[in-house]
Amino acid sequence: MPGPHLAPRNEDEVRDAVAWAVSERVPLEVRGRGSKAGIGRPVQAGATLDLSGLSGILLYEPEELVLSAAAGTPLAEVQAALDAQAQQLAFEPFQPQALFGAADSGSLGGCLAVNLAGPRRPQAGAARDHFLGARAVSGRGEIFKTGGRVVKNVTGYDLCKLLAGSHGTLAAMTSVTVKVLPRPKKIRSLVLFGQEPAAAGGAMRRAMAAPLDVSAAAWLPAGPAGRCGTDRIAGRGRAATVLRLEGSAVSVAERCDALRRLLDGAGEMEELHSHNSAAFWAGLRDAAPLAEPAARPVWRISLPPSGGPGFLQAAIDGGLLQGGEGFLDWGGGLVWLAVAAGDAGREDAGAAVLRQLLERHGGGHAMLLRGSEALRRAVPVFQPQAAGLAALTERVRAGMDPHGLLNPGRMAHG
Amino acid sequence: MQMPEPDQAAIAARPRLLAGLRAIVPADSVISDTASLGAFESDGLTAYRQRPLATVLPETTDQVAAILRLCQELGVKVVPRGAGTSLSGGALPLADGLLLGMAKFNRVLDIDLENRCAVVQPGVTNLGVTQAVQHLGFYYAPDPSSQIACTIGGNVAENSGGVHCLKYGLTTNNILGVELVLMTGEVVRLGGRHLDAGALDLLGLVCGSEGLLGVITEVTVRILPRPQSQAALLLAFDTVEAAGDCVARVIGAGIIPAGMEMMDRPAIHAAEDFVHAGYPRDAEALLIVEVDGPAGEVAESIAAVEAIAAACGATSARVSGSEEERLAFWAGRKAAFPAVGRISPDYYCMDGTIPRARLGEVLTRMAEMSRRFDLRVANVFHAGDGNLHPLILYDANAPGELERAEDFGSEILRLCVEVGGVLTGEHGVGVEKRDLMGTMFNAADLAHQERMKCAFDPDHRLNPGKMFPELHRCAELGRMHIHRGQMPFPDIPRF
Numbered sequence: 001m002p003g004p005h006l007a008p009r010n011e012d013e014v015r016d017a018v019a020w021a022v023s024e025r026v027p028l029e030v031r032g033r034g035s036k037a038g039i040g041r042p043v044q045a046g047a048t049l050d051l052s053g054l055s056g057i058l059l060y061e062p063e064e065l066v067l068s069a070a071a072g073t074p075l076a077e078v079q080a081a082l083d084a085q086a087q088q089l090a091f092e093p094f095q096p097q098a099l100f101g102a103a104d105s106g107s108l109g110g111c112l113a114v115n116l117a118g119p120r121r122p123q124a125g126a127a128r129d130h131f132l133g134a135r136a137v138s139g140r141g142e143i144f145k146t147g148g149r150v151v152k153n154v155t156g157y158d159l160c161k162l163l164a165g166s167h168g169t170l171a172a173m174t175s176v177t178v179k180v181l182p183r184p185k186k187i188r189s190l191v192l193f194g195q196e197p198a199a200a201g202g203a204m205r206r207a208m209a210a211p212l213d214v215s216a217a218a219w220l221p222a223g224p225a226g227r228c229g230t231d232r233i234a235g236r237g238r239a240a241t242v243l244r245l246e247g248s249a250v251s252v253a254e255r256c257d258a259l260r261r262l263l264d265g266a267g268e269m270e271e272l273h274s275h276n277s278a279a280f281w282a283g284l285r286d287a288a289p290l291a292e293p294a295a296r297p298v299w300r301i302s303l304p305p306s307g308g309p310g311f312l313q314a315a316i317d318g319g320l321l322q323g324g325e326g327f328l329d330w331g332g333g334l335v336w337l338a339v340a341a342g343d344a345g346r347e348d349a350g351a352a353v354l355r356q357l358l359e360r361h362g363g364g365h366a367m368l369l370r371g372s373e374a375l376r377r378a379v380p381v382f383q384p385q386a387a388g389l390a391a392l393t394e395r396v397r398a399g400m401d402p403h404g405l406l407n408p409g410r411m412a413h414g
Numbered sequence: 415m416q417m418p419e420p421d422q423a424a425i426a427a428r429p430r431l432l433a434g435l436r437a438i439v440p441a442d443s444v445i446s447d448t449a450s451l452g453a454f455e456s457d458g459l460t461a462y463r464q465r466p467l468a469t470v471l472p473e474t475t476d477q478v479a480a481i482l483r484l485c486q487e488l489g490v491k492v493v494p495r496g497a498g499t500s501l502s503g504g505a506l507p508l509a510d511g512l513l514l515g516m517a518k519f520n521r522v523l524d525i526d527l528e529n530r531c532a533v534v535q536p537g538v539t540n541l542g543v544t545q546a547v548q549h550l551g552f553y554y555a556p557d558p559s560s561q562i563a564c565t566i567g568g569n570v571a572e573n574s575g576g577v578h579c580l581k582y583g584l585t586t587n588n589i590l591g592v593e594l595v596l597m598t599g600e601v602v603r604l605g606g607r608h609l610d611a612g613a614l615d616l617l618g619l620v621c622g623s624e625g626l627l628g629v630i631t632e633v634t635v636r637i638l639p640r641p642q643s644q645a646a647l648l649l650a651f652d653t654v655e656a657a658g659d660c661v662a663r664v665i666g667a668g669i670i671p672a673g674m675e676m677m678d679r680p681a682i683h684a685a686e687d688f689v690h691a692g693y694p695r696d697a698e699a700l701l702i703v704e705v706d707g708p709a710g711e712v713a714e715s716i717a718a719v720e721a722i723a724a725a726c727g728a729t730s731a732r733v734s735g736s737e738e739e740r741l742a743f744w745a746g747r748k749a750a751f752p753a754v755g756r757i758s759p760d761y762y763c764m765d766g767t768i769p770r771a772r773l774g775e776v777l778t779r780m781a782e783m784s785r786r787f788d789l790r791v792a793n794v795f796h797a798g799d800g801n802l803h804p805l806i807l808y809d810a811n812a813p814g815e816l817e818r819a820e821d822f823g824s825e826i827l828r829l830c831v832e833v834g835g836v837l838t839g840e841h842g843v844g845v846e847k848r849d850l851m852g853t854m855f856n857a858a859d860l861a862h863q864e865r866m867k868c869a870f871d872p873d874h875r876l877n878p879g880k881m882f883p884e885l886h887r888c889a890e891l892g893r894m895h896i897h898r899g900q901m902p903f904p905d906i907p908r909f
Contacts, residue, residue, distance in 0.1 A: 022894065061769070061771070062666060063662040063663075063665050063666045063770070063771070064662075064769050064770055064771060064800075065665060066769075086668060115610065115615075117610070121609060121610075122609065125583065125587055126609070126610050128610070128615060128618055129583065129586075129587045138862060140894060142858050142861075142862070143858060144858045144859045144861075144862040145855070145859050146859065146862070146863070148767075148834075148835070148836045148854075149769065149834055150767040150768065150769060150799070150800050150834075150835055150836055150839070151580070151767075151799045151800070152575055152579060152584070152767050152796065152799040152800065152801045152839040152840060153767055153836040153838070153839060154572065154573045154575075154584070154622045154838050154839065154840055154841075154842055154843075155836045155837045155838050155843060155847075155851070155854055156843065156851065156854075156855060156859075156860075156863050156881065157619060157622070157623055157863045157866050157867075158573070158586065158618055158619060158621065158622050159619070159862065159863065159866070160618075161586070161615045161617075161618020161619055161621075162614055162615060162616075162618065162619050162866075164615060164618070165610070165611060165614070165615050166614060170614075181670065182665075182668035182669070182670065183668070185668070205528055208530065209527065209530060209551075209552075209639055210639060211551070211639040211640060211641050211642045211707075211708070212708065213707060213708075247707075247711060248711065248714055250710050250711065250714050251707070251708060251710055251711035251714065254708050254709075254710040254711065255708055255711075258708070302608045302609050302610055302612070303608045304526075304528075304529040304606070304607040304608050305528065305529050305530075306526075306528035306529050330609065333529075333608060333609055334609075362529075362606075362607060362608070363606050363607075363608065364606060364608035364612070365608070365610075365611070365612025365613075366612075367612065382612055382613055383612035383613065385612075385613055386602075386603075388600050388601075388602050389602045389603070389604070389616075390613075392596070392602060392616065392869065392870070393613055393614050393616065395868075395869035395870075396614055396616065396619070396866060396869040397614065398869070399862075399865035399866055399868060399869045400862070400865070402892065402894070411613060411614070
């Protein structure tokens with residue numbers, strides 16, 4: 001990255017850096033630990049604002065279910081602190097090592113800025129749902145705070161929701177406060193082998209509609225299942241529908257029995273217990289089964305759960321996945337797709353076809369999570385919005401960053 | 415409470431407004447006579463009253479859009495209203511404003527079990543959503559106390575909570591999408607039946623925006639399978655601190671109850687006198703802990719909470735042995751507000767949230783304030799998430815008592831902020847806490863919020879006078895005060 005590398009050590013220095021950028025009209029690339037710098041449209045910046053120097057846990061009160069940390073604090077450090085108290089970030093943040101070859105899982109601020117939740121999303125919410133408060137420097141070069149450190153708060157507009165998933169385009173966060181939750185004592189997964197997408201979709205929907213607190217539901221075709229990192233699944237060479245239960249030993253056993261009865265007749269079943277189960281879901285969270293070959297663009301598509309299986313099947317039938325593959329998470333509500341790189345006539349990594357297909361399967365949003373710089377410049381990385389909504393979104397963004405200096409264009413199109 | 419100075423031009427435009435409205439909706443959907451407008455002069459915060467310029471009751475999105483366009487043209491302000499149950503004056507009318515009543519938007523449009531969501535019009539009541547899906551084994555989780563009356567549109571505007579939000583979240587965590595009409599009449603859809611935003615999360619911004627950003631005309635809510643079983647524990651303690659300690663240890667043990675409610679002695683007595691729920695009158699604090707889920711898990715959690723309570727010195731512990739008994743435990747808590755209403759001519763309900771560990775200190779200082787203001791106070795507390803509802807008892811007919819109650823309330827909320835909490839956990843800022851926003855936010859914090867308002871409604875036509883202590887012109891908010899700067903912190907290596 002050409003241009004100055006600004007590495008502030010505290011909030012005032014962040015303010016000074018942005019104020020300088022405002023006065024000189026220098027676009028800034030805002031980054032934490034850089035682990036997810038490959039996400040979004042490439043930014044043309046005149047300087048880098050590196051927030052990794054703002055690091056350290058500021059407050060952690062396990063019994064209040066709350067943790068505050070400087071935005072650049074390594075996520076791994078936060079997770080280690082939570083782990084020591086048998087707590088966790090319930091939204092299972094996506095970690096970029098597998099897909100992006102990142103050195104670590106990045107910063108807490110970065111994890112909130114991308115709002116990429118893992119398999120527990122339907123049950124527990126995304127980063128946005130656990131983001132209680134923030135201090136930040138907006139694109140006006142002014143420090144502001146929003147939210148608080150208590151889990152129940154409706155005082156003023158909820159700007160945390162805006163900051164979550166804003167990819168650093170509204171403000172440079174300096175410190176953040178998140179809700180934390182107890183870590184389940186036991187994890188068990190029920191695996192059904194050999195289902196087609198439609199049947200898997202039905203099984204996942206029945207499981208999640210039952211009062212069994214199923215905390216994740218995914219379907220992998222034979223290919224990705226073979227690379228899921230868990231021998232008990234990979235070794236079978238078949239498609240796998242995987243349903244997760246979490247809680248105390250008694251509760252997990254009770255619910256697993258109930259789930260088996262509910263899905264009786266759906267085919268051969270197997271159970272994964274704690275260690276295997278945790279490893280499987282960690283891999284799924286990060287789309288690790290699609291990581292190789294690294295040149296393949298990867299899409300992450302959120303849609304109504306009923307639409308997922310048909311969408312994936314149509315993508316396969318339409319030849320979109322020649323040389324590529326995909327799987328379902330969120331009970332069908334999330335499709336991960338890796339498409340073949342640079343097919344003739346497929347220079348857009350399937351963007352146009354996929355987005356048309358998405359409209360036919362209930363709508364939602366398709367994000368090109370991984371792609372070369374050239375591809376991310378050529379293809380709308382984020383789902384294009386209707387004109388009125390796009391204009392409103394830009395007015396909101398301009399309210400925070402009137403000169404478009406923070407990660408300019410990262411969430412823009414074309 | 416000072417509302418913005420009425421705009422005489424808007425008042426003068428009333429005949430044109432009424433004629434315009436009658437061209438948009440049937441004549442009987444426009445209410446303009448003084449007597450009928452009296453029904454709309456107040457919401458759940460009855461201390462404030464104001465008759466609107468007129469009330470209109472549209473029933474389609476097109477009508478709402480046409481009404482907003484008309485008001486934008488005529489320079490007339492608009493106050494949206496659901497059921498009018500706001501406890502913060504969120505639906506308080508303006509003398510120079512149209513009251514836009516959404517009561518006719520009362521249909522459930524679609525129940526989509528495959529995607530575990532329901533699409534409803536905003537005037538459907540909170541309980542109405544659950545009633546529409548309960549025969550299918552589902553329910554809608556947020557359950558504010560006013561759920562038989564309050565509407566889902568109002569819930570979105572206020573980001574309403576309830577007793578179960580520690581485990582199940584507030585409204586913002588339980589909605590998937592809305593249709594929203596902007597002040598220009600433009601209709602936008604945020605979200606859908608899928609999760610998360612593909613761009614900036616405007617749905618998250620709109621939820622809890624108190625009717626200042628747009629008018630909600632449709633809501634898609636998530637519905638959840640009804641838990642297999644529920645059980646409650648009724649625990650009594652000699653001190654509030656012991657009860658608070660019990661709450662902290664339950665959570666410390668990794669248990670997230672579906673609900674965890676505390677009442678102090680005055681609230682216990684008021685409730686017991688009213689509904690005879692069998693609450694122990696000698697307790698200083700009462701805790702209702704409810705857990706839900708599969709039967710085995712519920713039994714296990716109840717046993718664990720019981721053991722913790724014993725270790726915290728609970729003087730009595732009762733487990734609900736039946737559904738009737740569970741509901742009986744709740745009867746007193748759910749009737750706490752009317753119960754207090756029986757022992758005092760009026761009461762004023764506060765809504766601060768505090769870090770739970772500060773509860774003992776906050777209650778001690780509140781007791782001192784109670785003596786100083788010479789007004790009784792009863793406390794009900796969503797103990798799991800720190801949301802405190804002090805009920806200040808007063809008599810509006812006694813000269814000066816309302817003012818004293820308001821001052822008492824302000825002091826309580828300042829205390830909540832001082833100990834690290836916030837002004838409102840679920841009732842909203844409205845007009846009630848508007849002038850206290852400065853205790854929690856500085857000018858820059860507020861300006862960053864107000865600029866969001868400018869992105870949606872730059873002329874401040876929608877529900878002005880709520881939430882923000884001062885109305886700043888958007889042009890003024892947009893001005894930048896940056897001096898030509900030098901390179902920041904030049905003393906450290908940067909390259």
